[in-house]
Amino acid sequence: MASVETGAPRSHSKGKKKKKRRVGVRVDMTPMVDVAMLLLTFFMLTTVFSRPQTMELNLPPDSDTKVEVAMSNLLTLIVNPDGKVYWNKGTDQMAIMPFVELRKFMLEQSRANPKLITVVKVDRDGKYLSLVDVLDEFNLANVTRFSLAPVNDADKKNMAKAKS
Amino acid sequence: MPKHKKSRVGIKLDMTPLVDVAFLLLTFFMLTTQFKPPEEVSVDIPASHSAIKLPEADVMLVTVNKEGKIYLGIDSPRMMERLFGEANRLKNAVQVDKNQLGNLLIQARISNPKLRTVLKGDKNSPYGPVEDVLDVFQKARITRFNMVTDLEKG
Numbered sequence: 001m002a003s004v005e006t007g008a009p010r011s012h013s014k015g016k017k018k019k020k021r022r023v024g025v026r027v028d029m030t031p032m033v034d035v036a037m038l039l040l041t042f043f044m045l046t047t048v049f050s051r052p053q054t055m056e057l058n059l060p061p062d063s064d065t066k067v068e069v070a071m072s073n074l075l076t077l078i079v080n081p082d083g084k085v086y087w088n089k090g091t092d093q094m095a096i097m098p099f100v101e102l103r104k105f106m107l108e109q110s111r112a113n114p115k116l117i118t119v120v121k122v123d124r125d126g127k128y129l130s131l132v133d134v135l136d137e138f139n140l141a142n143v144t145r146f147s148l149a150p151v152n153d154a155d156k157k158n159m160a161k162a163k164s
Numbered sequence: 165m166p167k168h169k170k171s172r173v174g175i176k177l178d179m180t181p182l183v184d185v186a187f188l189l190l191t192f193f194m195l196t197t198q199f200k201p202p203e204e205v206s207v208d209i210p211a212s213h214s215a216i217k218l219p220e221a222d223v224m225l226v227t228v229n230k231e232g233k234i235y236l237g238i239d240s241p242r243m244m245e246r247l248f249g250e251a252n253r254l255k256n257a258v259q260v261d262k263n264q265l266g267n268l269l270i271q272a273r274i275s276n277p278k279l280r281t282v283l284k285g286d287k288n289s290p291y292g293p294v295e296d297v298l299d300v301f302q303k304a305r306i307t308r309f310n311m312v313t314d315l316e317k318g
Contacts, residue, residue, distance in 0.1 A: 029179070029183070033179070033183050033186070036186050036187055039190055040193065043193030043197055044193055046197060052209065052217075052218050052312050052314065053212070053216065053218070053312070053313050053314060053315045054214065054216050054217065054282065054310035054312050055212050055214040055216065056214070056216055056308070056309075056310050057308065057310065057311060058307060058308050059302065059308075060307065061302070122291045123291065124291055124292040125290065125291070126290070127289070127291060128210070128228065128285040128286065129210045129287045129288065130291070131291060131294065132210040132211075132212055132285075132287075132311065132313060133210070136213055136214065136313075136316075139214055140213055148295075148298055150295060150299075
């Protein structure tokens with residue numbers, strides 16, 4: 001660029017004015033800045049999202065420390081493999097409710113009886129997702145007193161007898 | 165036609181400060197980023213509304229994958245070596261049997277009582293193995309633990 005001037009000095013060929021055309025070393029910074037910005041956005045995004053969210057759980061200790069609960073304060077929720085929620089209070093008959101109503105139901109129940117203790121039972125053939133969903137609804141409904149238990153045969157019989 | 169339009173000057177913006185700042189931020193983020201080590205187990209995390217962050221250090225991670233296999237990982241290589249031997253020093257999770265899990269958890273917590281227990285289950289994992297793990301937690305007197313979830317919107 002600096003060396004070749006093809007159609008350049010026409011009328012005034014004194015040689016003095018030529019010096020104007022001298023160009024210094026010019027580096028095109030655009031690609032470098034492009035890459036820098038790309039990396040910048042990459043690192044910014046990865047740093048922000050690196051730590052996943054968690055849900056904290058406090059479960060009662062092992063079963064050898066029995067907690068006495070009045071039957072009337074005990075709410076049992078059973079999630080079957082299809083994701084349907086069966087519930088009963090104490091020894092009442094089981095009832096079925098769709099999962100979407102769980103939050104409202106839990107809010108009502110805990111308002112009606114603040115001493116309520118909930119036992120969540122998820123069927124072994126169910127999904128881990130159902131447990132997380134139920135616990136999430138509990139969090140949203142501010143239900144903090146609950147425990148987890150396995151589904152036993154008596155529960156299965158009750159579920160079969162449940163009214164819909 | 166006029167031959168020389170050369171003298172026309174476009175808008176010139178001095179990009180130097182911008183580039184300076186960009187590089188400053190770039191170096192900052194490069195230095196502060198901790199890359200996630202390659203995952204031994206791939207897990208599709210369920211979503212919840214909880215916004216509690218995973219603790220940064222002293223984490224004991226029990227993973228249950230889609231097939232219901234159980235993996236245990238601790239974030240310090242020294243602990244991994246102590247529990248699983250030299251070969252597994254740099255792995256971040258090792259498959260374990262549910263019968264061994266209790267002992268491993270207790271050993272780990274004896275050598276580092278500050279360890280927080282974290283359960284990371286796959287969305288589609290069957291509940292059976294998860295129930296076993298929760299049972300083991302209860303037997304090992306781990307009554308407080310975290311479950312890894314994604315943040316659900318809405």
